[in-house]
Amino acid sequence: MTITATNANRTDTARALLAANPELTGAELGRALNVSDRCGRQLLHELNGTGEGKPARTLMLISFGYLHQPGEVPPAADRVEDVRERLRDPAAARDILDLDGLHPHVQQVVLATPGAAELIDNLIEYAELPAGPRSIAVGCSGGKHRACALIQLLGERLRGRGHRVTIEHRHAHLPRVLTPTAGGSGTAPTLDVAREPDRDGSKARRTPARAVSGFGLFGVVLVLLLIAALSSAPAPITVPLAVLAMVALIAWVLRLAPPRSRTDR
Known part of the structure; x- marks a missing residue:
C-alpha cells in the first residue's frame, strides 16, 4: 500500500502506519509514504524517540537466572545478556544476601559494579534503534541480584525516555543459588536456605x-x-x-x- 502524504500530515500518517504494523522498517515506511528510503528511516527514527510520537509498541524486559533455566538455556528474546562473567557477583556485600534487585540498595551496589552503567547505556541505545527490539533479557547465575537490578534500572530509564515497558522478573523471588565449588563438576547447585550451624553434628x-x-x-x-x-x-x-x-x-x-x-x- 502506498500513501501520498504532504509534509503537513506525513508524521500523522506514519504514526498510524506504525501503530497498525510496529515491525515496519524505515525503508518500508518510506515506500508506504511514497518518499525515499532515507526519509523513511529518518521519520522512523524520529517516531521512535521520546514524546507522544512513539509507536504503540511495548518492550518486554526479562530478568532470569541461568541456574534456574532447564539446561541453562536462556529465554527467547531479541537480545540476551549473560552477565555472569561480565559483572562480578555483588553477593560479596553480605548486607544484600536476603534482598533482591527490586531493592534500591541492591540496585546501588549493582550499578556501582564496573561495567554495569555502560551496559545499561548500551541496552538503551539498542532499544532505541529504528527497528527496535520487542524483548531484552538479562541473566546472571540465580537471577536475584545482578539481572533483576539491571532490568529494573533499564526499565526505569526507558520509561523516563517515553518507552512503553513491561518487566518480568522470573527468578528474583527464589532463594540465592550456591554454585558448585571448584572440582565439583556434575554437582547440582544448591539453594542458600536458612542454615543451622552444626546441623549434622x-x-x-x-x-x-x-x-x-x-x-x-x-x-x-x-x-x-x-x-x-x-x-x-x-x-x-x-x-x-x-x-x-x-x-x-x-x-x-x-x-x-x-x-x-x-x-x-
Missing part, C-alpha cells in the same frame, strides 16, 4: 579428636616432669619442663572448644 565429632591430641602432648610433658622431680633433677631441667607442661595444658584447654566454621564469623 560435624563439630561435635571433631571436638573429641582435638581434645585427645591436645592431651597427648600435655601427658608426655607431665610424665617427664614427674620423672625429673622424683630423680631430684637440677632446676635447669625441671623449670623448663614445668613451663612446657603449663603451655601444653593451656593448648589442651583451647582444643576443647569447638572449632568455628565460616558461617560463625
Whole structure:
C-alpha cells in the first residue's frame, strides 16, 4: 500500500502506519509514504524517540537466572545478556544476601559494579534503534541480584525516555543459588536456605579428636616432669619442663572448644 502524504500530515500518517504494523522498517515506511528510503528511516527514527510520537509498541524486559533455566538455556528474546562473567557477583556485600534487585540498595551496589552503567547505556541505545527490539533479557547465575537490578534500572530509564515497558522478573523471588565449588563438576547447585550451624553434628565429632591430641602432648610433658622431680633433677631441667607442661595444658584447654566454621564469623 502506498500513501501520498504532504509534509503537513506525513508524521500523522506514519504514526498510524506504525501503530497498525510496529515491525515496519524505515525503508518500508518510506515506500508506504511514497518518499525515499532515507526519509523513511529518518521519520522512523524520529517516531521512535521520546514524546507522544512513539509507536504503540511495548518492550518486554526479562530478568532470569541461568541456574534456574532447564539446561541453562536462556529465554527467547531479541537480545540476551549473560552477565555472569561480565559483572562480578555483588553477593560479596553480605548486607544484600536476603534482598533482591527490586531493592534500591541492591540496585546501588549493582550499578556501582564496573561495567554495569555502560551496559545499561548500551541496552538503551539498542532499544532505541529504528527497528527496535520487542524483548531484552538479562541473566546472571540465580537471577536475584545482578539481572533483576539491571532490568529494573533499564526499565526505569526507558520509561523516563517515553518507552512503553513491561518487566518480568522470573527468578528474583527464589532463594540465592550456591554454585558448585571448584572440582565439583556434575554437582547440582544448591539453594542458600536458612542454615543451622552444626546441623549434622560435624563439630561435635571433631571436638573429641582435638581434645585427645591436645592431651597427648600435655601427658608426655607431665610424665617427664614427674620423672625429673622424683630423680631430684637440677632446676635447669625441671623449670623448663614445668613451663612446657603449663603451655601444653593451656593448648589442651583451647582444643576443647569447638572449632568455628565460616558461617560463625
